[in-house]
């Protein structure tokens with residue numbers, strides 16, 4: 001990892017940075033994300049994001065929806081979710097509320113990979129946190145690629161996958177309640193999106209290679225469902241190796257920002273139906289490019 005984030009942070013008036021694990025994750029202290037932020041501070045946040053892939057800020061409980069959007073807007077253009085409703089009175093906040101049936105994300109995924117230019121960053125703020133449980137985990141898909149043997153790297157680089165919001169929830173590990181199924185069918189998958197991505201993409205900012213997998217994948221292009229599942233599990237198992245992950249225990253008012261081009265995440269559903277509410281904004285991304293320069297394609301868009 002480069003020494004750049006520390007240099008940037010020093011120029012930004014020395015907010016401190018605390019790494020959380022060897023391959024992913026850092027906490028940045030002493031920044032008020034709701035306040036006016038200098039260009040140096042924003043540059044420091046960006047370089048920490050590229051170096052550590054997910055960064056955390058405690059103590060931002062005073063932040064309003066508008067301030068969350070204004071802060072996220074410093075990182076790029078906000079992009080609303082293609083099917084979920086924007087929270088009333090906001091430009092692009094998605095409220096994730098387990099009780100409303102849309103808060104569960106207990107599968108490993110990268111956000112919105114069923115569109116070609118899926119988001120570059122996500123900014124997530126905790127509003128209500130259960131007394132216990134409800135942590136979130138992130139995994140580095142760059143470290144996962146780097147873990148592969150030369151033969152598996154070559155295999156991964158040759159594969160493309162079809163991602164869809166109409167995933168087969170009956171076959172995933174998650175158990176949906178009736179409310180969650182209703183929300184899933186009426187809202188989340190109300191219009192079908194399908195995108196074809198290379199399994200290995202080149203990171204547009206760092207040039208690193210990363211695996212593009214996660215639970216929106218329906219199948220590997222050109223392979224039947226059985227082979228697709230084997231290929232998916234083989235590569236996905238490298239993403240979620242414990243060494244490639246970091247786990248965050250939320251307090252109210254925390255903010256997490258992740259590089260959605262280099263990570264997957266998983267919200268643990270172990271809080272026994274207690275209330276848990278989060279608010280997320282996403283920032284527009286670029287169409288992925290494969291190792292041989294081909295771009296992802298949108299196969300289906302909302303019909």
Ligand SMILES: O=C(O)CCC(=O)C(=O)O
Nearest residue numbers: 105111124136267278280
């Ligand atoms: O609720 C969480 O911790 C994460 C939910 C999620 O997948 C997201 O915000 O993209």
Ligand SMILES: [Fe+2]
Nearest residue numbers: 105110111265
């Ligand atoms: Fe997510």
